[in-house]
Amino acid sequence: MSKVLIVAEHLDGKLNASTAKCVSAAQALSPKSIDIVVLAADPSTIAAEAAQITGVSKVLAVANDANAHAVAQVLAPQVAKLANGYSHVFGPSTTFGKDLMPCIAALLGVAQVSDIMAVEGSHVFKRPIYAGNAIITVEAPADHTVVATVRTASWPEAGMGGNAAVEAASVDAELPTHTRFVGLEAGSSDRPDLQSAKRVVSGGRGVGSAENFKIIFDFADKLGAGVGASRAAVDAGYVPNEMQVGQTGKIIAPELYVAIGISGAIQHLTGIKDAGTIVAINKDADAPIFEIADIGLVGDLFKVLPELEQALS
Structure with missing residues (x-):
């Protein structure tokens, strides 16, 4: 057994x-x-x-x-x-x-x-x-x-x-000396850990810039959510790669996943397919993300998010 x-x-x-x-x-x-x-x-x-x-x-x-x-x-x-x-x-x-x-x-x-x-x-x-x-x-x-x-x-x-x-328990094992801990560089945040968060809000290339990503962080804070990003947003330098969700990033399964300004490349969808409810906000009605989203909203994220925040207040 x-x-x-x-x-x-x-x-x-x-x-x-x-x-x-x-x-x-x-x-x-x-x-x-x-x-x-x-x-x-x-x-x-x-x-x-x-x-x-x-x-x-x-x-x-x-x-x-x-x-x-x-x-x-x-x-x-x-x-x-x-x-x-x-x-x-x-x-x-x-x-x-x-x-x-x-x-x-x-x-x-x-x-x-x-x-x-x-x-x-x-x-x-x-x-x-x-x-x-x-x-x-x-x-x-x-x-x-x-x-x-x-x-x-x-x-x-x-x-x-x-x-x-x-x-x-005591373990009699020979530990290596050729590998040692030097330091840990990680972003500090009071938000939930991305891989264990029940709710996650992610931003994509459509957010436009690192400065604009503040709107994603603010919305996530309203929901008490972790924050992620698509590979396009990471490659563009909007956020660090530790926030990347997808095949080459983190595979997550939150109860609620909100994709904002994310087109929905197959590599990204791989990382979220086990999420409970997927909400997509994108101004392109033909974005692939809408094919797997449970709730889709076509619109300008810079107009939609402030309205949603106000409704959540």
């Missing part, structure tokens, strides 16, 4: 919602147990939060100063050691997981299964290919540990209300 180990994603002492989505994917295996490993300098608070996720059997807290920052080459040897006895090791298909999980797979000598969107059996999974235009069924060797990333846009967050045991 399956035993699953999930690598927790966290930042600044808070557990990322992607971890609870990995638990949902693990539950689809009907496993014997689901354990979470938290690697940090001081994992106590994060481990206590992870222990509340419904369906979790045990949380392993690995305290090490070397784990103060999420460096894949440092975390991977520790997870690989802990993986002994587990049939599956899951991580989210976020930037964190895409960086870490291939390293774990390499150390265990197995091929990684990427972007699991459905579980067909203990070693049989479905994942998207060709920018999500086709779904492929893959089967991992039954005699090898399955190391996989979970497509977070395809799974709901597991509920809270659990009370799993938290155990301190």
Whole structure:
């Protein structure tokens, strides 16, 4: 029977919602147990939060100063050691997981299964290919540990209300010295994280400039939403690339997605196809975004958004 180990994603002492989505994917295996490993300098608070996720059997807290920052080459040897006895090791298909999980797979000598969107059996999974235009069924060797990333846009967050045991774990793994944390450069924002936000407002080339993007930020603040952008807006320098939504950016599945001044290139649609409700605002009535939008509004965004803001006040 399956035993699953999930690598927790966290930042600044808070557990990322992607971890609870990995638990949902693990539950689809009907496993014997689901354990979470938290690697940090001081994992106590994060481990206590992870222990509340419904369906979790045990949380392993690995305290090490070397784990103060999420460096894949440092975390991977520790997870690989802990993986002994587990049939599956899951991580989210976020930037964190895409960086870490291939390293774990390499150390265990197995091929990684990427972007699991459905579980067909203990070693049989479905994942998207060709920018999500086709779904492929893959089967991992039954005699090898399955190391996989979970497509977070395809799974709901597991509920809270659990009370799993938290155990301190020590790992005797040789950590590399050739890779070290130098610094983190990231935009600071009080808005919800783009990949876990329930509501997201994105702007495209139609916004016109970096200065004009303020209208997108203001509207998002009215909705309490995260802010994203199309690749065209990022390439034009309106916003940093960490805000890009799409095939080469972030794959998201908010309950509400508002696309403003975005034409709807296939690469962008790949990133939002799992969203609950898609609202499109564009002055071009023939924009491809309207083909997949649940609600479409043809109009000048610089006139429409102030009116919507006023209606929301």
